[in-house]
Amino acid sequence: MAEIVLEGIAKRFADGTQALQPTDLRIRDGEFFVLVGPSGCGKSTLLKIIVGLERPSAGEVRVAGEVVTGKDPKDRNMAMVFQSYAIYPHMTVRENMAFPLKLARLPATEIAARVEEAAAILELTELLGRRPAALSGGQRQRVAMGRAIVRQPAAFLLDEPLSNLDAKLRVQMRTELGRLQRRLGTTTVYVTHDQTEALTLGERIAVLRRGAIQQVGTPRDLYQDPANLFVAGFIGAPAMNLLPATLAGDRLRLPMLELALPGGPRGGSGACEVIAGIRPEHFRVASTVGEGARFRAQVELVEWLGADLFVHFDVAAPHGARLGALAEELGLPGEHDRRRLVARLGSDCRVREGEALALGIDAAAVQLFDPDSGGRIELG
Amino acid sequence: MNERGILERLFWRVGALLVIGYALLPVAWILALSLKPAAALGDGRFLPRAPSLEHYRAIFADAQFPAALLNSLGIAALATLASVLLGMLAAYAIVRLRFRGRSLVLGAALAIAMFPPVAVIGPLFELWRGIGLYDTWPGLILPYMTFTLPLAIWTLAAYFREIPWDLDQAARVDGATPLQAFRYVIAPLAAPGVFTAAILVFIFAWNDFLFAAALTSTNAARTVPAAIAFFTGSSRFELPTGSIAAASVVVTVPVTLLVLVFQRRIVAGLTAGAVKG
Ligand SMILES: Nc1ncnc2c1ncn2[C@@H]1O[C@H](COP(=O)(O)OP(=O)(O)OP(=O)(O)O)[C@@H](O)[C@H]1O
Numbered sequence: 001m002a003e004i005v006l007e008g009i010a011k012r013f014a015d016g017t018q019a020l021q022p023t024d025l026r027i028r029d030g031e032f033f034v035l036v037g038p039s040g041c042g043k044s045t046l047l048k049i050i051v052g053l054e055r056p057s058a059g060e061v062r063v064a065g066e067v068v069t070g071k072d073p074k075d076r077n078m079a080m081v082f083q084s085y086a087i088y089p090h091m092t093v094r095e096n097m098a099f100p101l102k103l104a105r106l107p108a109t110e111i112a113a114r115v116e117e118a119a120a121i122l123e124l125t126e127l128l129g130r131r132p133a134a135l136s137g138g139q140r141q142r143v144a145m146g147r148a149i150v151r152q153p154a155a156f157l158l159d160e161p162l163s164n165l166d167a168k169l170r171v172q173m174r175t176e177l178g179r180l181q182r183r184l185g186t187t188t189v190y191v192t193h194d195q196t197e198a199l200t201l202g203e204r205i206a207v208l209r210r211g212a213i214q215q216v217g218t219p220r221d222l223y224q225d226p227a228n229l230f231v232a233g234f235i236g237a238p239a240m241n242l243l244p245a246t247l248a249g250d251r252l253r254l255p256m257l258e259l260a261l262p263g264g265p266r267g268g269s270g271a272c273e274v275i276a277g278i279r280p281e282h283f284r285v286a287s288t289v290g291e292g293a294r295f296r297a298q299v300e301l302v303e304w305l306g307a308d309l310f311v312h313f314d315v316a317a318p319h320g321a322r323l324g325a326l327a328e329e330l331g332l333p334g335e336h337d338r339r340r341l342v343a344r345l346g347s348d349c350r351v352r353e354g355e356a357l358a359l360g361i362d363a364a365a366v367q368l369f370d371p372d373s374g375g376r377i378e379l380g
Numbered sequence: 381m382n383e384r385g386i387l388e389r390l391f392w393r394v395g396a397l398l399v400i401g402y403a404l405l406p407v408a409w410i411l412a413l414s415l416k417p418a419a420a421l422g423d424g425r426f427l428p429r430a431p432s433l434e435h436y437r438a439i440f441a442d443a444q445f446p447a448a449l450l451n452s453l454g455i456a457a458l459a460t461l462a463s464v465l466l467g468m469l470a471a472y473a474i475v476r477l478r479f480r481g482r483s484l485v486l487g488a489a490l491a492i493a494m495f496p497p498v499a500v501i502g503p504l505f506e507l508w509r510g511i512g513l514y515d516t517w518p519g520l521i522l523p524y525m526t527f528t529l530p531l532a533i534w535t536l537a538a539y540f541r542e543i544p545w546d547l548d549q550a551a552r553v554d555g556a557t558p559l560q561a562f563r564y565v566i567a568p569l570a571a572p573g574v575f576t577a578a579i580l581v582f583i584f585a586w587n588d589f590l591f592a593a594a595l596t597s598t599n600a601a602r603t604v605p606a607a608i609a610f611f612t613g614s615s616r617f618e619l620p621t622g623s624i625a626a627a628s629v630v631v632t633v634p635v636t637l638l639v640l641v642f643q644r645r646i647v648a649g650l651t652a653g654a655v656k657g
Pocket residue numbers: 013014015017018019037038039040041042043044045046193
């Protein structure tokens with residue numbers, strides 16, 4: 001168990017790829033810390049630097065106060081679960097789990113006891129004699145976890161451990177993983193590109209983009225107070241609706257309507273371009289808002305999920321260069337002169353595709369971003 | 381079963397029999413010859429009328445053949461060991477490390493394999509005489525190693541490439557030194573490749589006549605293929621056909637055994653289950 005501190009860690013590969021910008025990160029003792037970001041943003045690289053499989057080009061890694069930057073992975077007492085599981089195919093489940101203990105030269109009785117214990121925790125007892133080839137995907141995943149927990153390591157490093165499982169198993173294993181970590185209380189760094197996984201598992205989350213950390217915070221922080229456009233667009237499913245808008249005093253002019261922002265006019269007197277972010281749940285069917293501004297949405301698609309109803313509609317709005325690039329990076333829907341928005345409404349709303357619907361917006365919940373820097377503009 | 385199925389099976393059976401017959405006929409002929417008494421060698425029959433082991437007794441009675449057999453076994457085994465061991469390390473480095481000139485090494489290895497051995501025999505003969513390797517075991521092991529190493533490297537590199545890199549890294553994180561990761565994880569997984577390479581190298585060394593004939597002169601290092609060529613009949617008017625046949629049968633046995641024993645080990649798909657596939 002240990003606190004992991006990264007100071008000024010950067011990584012540049014021999015071929016010139018700058019996989020990580022200088023990064024500072026403090027992962028607390030016993031914390032479930034999640035690194036999330038799109039594919040290729042440097043998550044695995046960061047994890048491999050922590051575990052020692054890659055050397056950082058600059059900076060320092062400290063575990064429990066001790067500098068380990070130059071230490072060999074075998075001496076770091078960390079356990080890693082690979083995306084591919086990387087369990088040894090020529091060994092049985094028992095041998096797989098015993099392997100790190102054998103290397104550590106533990107006495108045979110101790111090894112047997114620890115393997116039995118870990119197997120019991122992970123419900124692998126019946127499978128101990130099997131080879132990996134005769135296991136299902138979920139079982140292999142558990143073997144990989146088992147090999148990690150038998151060692152009682154200083155930290156667990158998990159690199160997308162669930163991404164090879166089918167959707168149902170993924171949800172189940174996610175819950176089990178969270179429970180296991182709380183039970184063991186071991187510092188855990190969990191890498192994923194799936195923001196749902198990040199939000200459900202992480203005590204704290206770091207959002208990574210192109211090798212640079214965008215924001216570190218609790219799931220609630222990231223969702224409610226995204227530091228910039230990227231985090232706003234990345235966290236949350238369906239994604240936050242992003243629209244070009246004009247801010248003049250306390251009036252926010254959106255493509256489909258004008259809103260009065262609470263808290264009175266802001267400093268600058270002139271109108272300025274901003275990007276407005278509205279979460280799907282901050283739309284209301286207009287009659288329930290009462291007096292507030294409303295607009296008519298032409299419903300393109302309705303998704304009914306029992307408790308929620310997601311209504312998709314288009315808004316004519318040319319997006320600037322920045323929004324376009326971001327939409328492309330995050331795979332957000334919409335064409336160059338139309339934005340596809342999503343509203344989450346109560347399932348009692350009986351709207352159908354092709355119909356028009358009057359919607360209002362919860363003005364207090366609208367978030368504004370600088371179109372040039374992408375940074376958050378604080379309101380009030 | 382329908383008519384077409386029967387015909388198809390018949391076709392494959394007959395075809396297989398033809399091929400096997402074609403391949404084994406010379407072997408059967410040699411075996412038959414080796415069992416014929418000296419007087420009956422030219423009788424024009426395929427099967428010996430009265431099988432006798434006299435040629436076998438004769439070749440083992442002479443000191444030359446048992447010595448050659450020992451030389452062959454020792455030299456081939458040592459050359460195989462050295463070549464496969466070096467080949468494993470080289471192939472692993474080539475597959476796993478990114479060093480300058482990686483493809484150059486592979487290319488150079490291939491070029492050596494293409495190089496005609498005949499071209500080096502003359503210089504090698506002079507050189508070996510000069511440095512005292514002529515007619516010694518190392519004098520044959522070295523060229524065998526050199527000419528089979530590329531084969532071993534290429535075969536093994538192909539196998540190593542199939543082993544996910546994550547497995548090395550997992551072993552390193554689990555507390556293994558690079559050498560331990562290689563020994564406990566990578567080498568066992570590459571076992572089919574190791575056996576394949578070993579058999580190929582062994583057969584090359586075992587069958588070689590060229591180097592053996594040119595670089596040896598006495599029982600100290602002369603191997604079986606060369607020794608057979610120096611067989612003499614019991615009188616100067618008699619061809620040693622029977623002895624040659626018997627010796628040929630004897631040298632075939634170890635190679636056949638080797639292949640049969642290790643064939644079971646050369647099973648593909650040993651890495652199944654390492655990663656989700
Ligand atoms: N050995 C290497 N040599 C050169 N570039 C590399 C190397 N390993 C990774 N990279 C590059 O570094 C960047 C970050 O890679 P990394 O594997 O950390 O991404 P990731 O966030 O884990 O992505 P994914 O979600 O797809 O696993 C990528 O652009 C990748 O191409």
